[in-house]
Amino acid sequence: MPLEDYKRYGRQMISENFGLPGQLRLRSARVLVVGAGGLGCPALQYLAAAGIGMIGVVDPDQVDISNLQRQVLHTTAREGWPKALSAKAAMEAINPAIQVIPHIIFLNSSNALPLFASYDLILDCTDNPQTRYLISDACVALGKPLISGAAIRYDGQLCVYNLPLRLADSEDERGPCYRCLWPVPPKQEEVGTCEEVGVLGTVTGVIGVLQAQAAIQLLAGLGPYAPEEKAVPTLLTYSALGNPMFRSLKLRPRRKDCLACGREGGARELVEEGDYVAFCGGAREDLEETGRRTGETRVEVQELQRRREGAVILDVRSKEEFSICHLPEASNVPLKTLLRDPLAYIPPGRDMYVLCKLGNDSQVAAHALRTALGNSAQVKDVVGGLRAWSKEIDITFPMY
Numbered sequence: 563m564p565l566e567d568y569k570r571y572g573r574q575m576i577s578e579n580f581g582l583p584g585q586l587r588l589r590s591a592r593v594l595v596v597g598a599g600g601l602g603c604p605a606l607q608y609l610a611a612a613g614i615g616m617i618g619v620v621d622p623d624q625v626d627i628s629n630l631q632r633q634v635l636h637t638t639a640r641e642g643w644p645k646a647l648s649a650k651a652a653m654e655a656i657n658p659a660i661q662v663i664p665h666i667i668f669l670n671s672s673n674a675l676p677l678f679a680s681y682d683l684i685l686d687c688t689d690n691p692q693t694r695y696l697i698s699d700a701c702v703a704l705g706k707p708l709i710s711g712a713a714i715r716y717d718g719q720l721c722v723y724n725l726p727l728r729l730a731d732s733e734d735e736r737g738p739c740y741r742c743l744w745p746v747p748p749k750q751e752e753v754g755t756c757e758e759v760g761v762l763g764t765v766t767g768v769i770g771v772l773q774a775q776a777a778i779q780l781l782a783g784l785g786p787y788a789p790e791e792k793a794v795p796t797l798l799t800y801s802a803l804g805n806p807m808f809r810s811l812k813l814r815p816r817r818k819d820c821l822a823c824g825r826e827g828g829a830r831e832l833v834e835e836g837d838y839v840a841f842c843g844g845a846r847e848d849l850e851e852t853g854r855r856t857g858e859t860r861v862e863v864q865e866l867q868r869r870r871e872g873a874v875i876l877d878v879r880s881k882e883e884f885s886i887c888h889l890p891e892a893s894n895v896p897l898k899t900l901l902r903d904p905l906a907y908i909p910p911g912r913d914m915y916v917l918c919k920l921g922n923d924s925q926v927a928a929h930a931l932r933t934a935l936g937n938s939a940q941v942k943d944v945v946g947g948l949r950a951w952s953k954e955i956d957i958t959f960p961m962y
């Protein structure tokens with residue numbers, strides 16, 4: 563090892579059971595991180611600092627200002643850069659001795675297997691179910707451990723799938739895979755994204771750092787991953803608002819009927835079939851596109867602008883979103899509250915405009931109101947919501 567590395571990594575090398583062998587294992591390791599977003603950034607930052615010899619970064623996306631609250635490797639000055647390149651620049655500034663390989667691609671069933679083959683360990687730092695199933699199947703097919711993280715709102719999860727249970731044994735006994743735990747994908751309407759329901763930067767930070775921690779421990783053979791230990795696969799859950807904040811659940815063994823790990827060659831077949839989008843319920847419609855579709859009772863923001871004085875405007879966003887910005891004439895009834903008793907919110911005989919951020923929730927609300935009224939055209943929803951308002955009517959109206 564170069565002399566200066568003794569100085570750079572000294573504090574971790576002197577930790578119990580780490581030593582020079584631990585550092586050399588990190589140095590010769592190849593780790594792939596899929597997603598350089600909220601989870602990927604903190605994970606990559608610590609993997610780079612700890613001296614993982616080769617780190618691959620997969621992300622097709624570009625840095626946006628709305629990412630910076632949690633995607634801590636990116637900077638305001640690098641807005642518009644591919645995230646993989648921005649992450650590489652930040653990681654090399656921390657540690658020039660490591661090799662960072664950017665892959666500016668969307669991971670899919672055609673590129674996953676050849677890409678994963680050159681790495682020892684995979685971190686799933688993505689944010690959608692179809693990619694999670696793909697990554698897991700590819701890891702099972704190639705026998706790679708998968709360190710999976712997830713975070714939304716104030717909550718997060720960490721799990722090591724396909725975990726080699728006895729690192730010292732040649733016998734390939736593994737813990738469960740992602741499909742063993744989640745054989746059926748979540749319903750699309752239950753999959754809230756960070757854009758829709760929010761996430762705290764510190765929550766993705768906690769989980770991303772734990773992913774890096776698990777990677778370092780696995781590679782260096784520390785704690786439950788020490789050669790003489792038998793690893794116990796667990797699911798760790800974190801809730802920033804909870805008490806306790808952390809809970810650890812011991813996982814059941816692999817499912818014998820698992821489509822991926824329960825039969826020889828199953829995982830590879832699944833990857834090759836590449837049916838992930840359909841399996842997870844088909845493509846999600848683009849929010850803005852759905853919001854643009856017009857119908858009889860759907861009005862454009864220009865009509866709302868003309869009719870706003872004296873009109874009844876119902877804003878169905880959450881109270882938190884309403885508190886960020888709203889039209890002065892609007893009153894706030896969050897969608898969930900409205901759906902419980904739509905009739906309670908209908909003003910007798912007056913036109914009502916239903917409004918939300920993008921024009922999706924307002925359609926659901928307007929439909930419920932109309933049904934409660936017996937299909938009256940009195941209720942109109944605003945196409946494109948407040949985003950359209952801020953683009954087309956008032957550019958000083960804040961968009962978040």
Ligand SMILES: Nc1ncnc2c1ncn2[C@@H]1O[C@H](COP(=O)(O)OP(=O)(O)OP(=O)(O)O)[C@@H](O)[C@H]1O
Pocket residue numbers: 596597598599600601620621622623628629633645667668669670687688689690693755756757
């Ligand atoms: N199949 C995939 N291949 C490569 N990267 C992926 C894939 N799926 C998701 N990602 C990346 O994972 C990252 C997840 O980051 P994060 O959850 O913080 O959300 P985001 O997409 O950056 O932000 P927002 O949801 O607020 O728009 C994103 O950068 C995204 O591009």
Ligand SMILES: [Zn+2]
Pocket residue numbers: 738739740741742743816817820821822823824
């Ligand atoms: Zn399985």
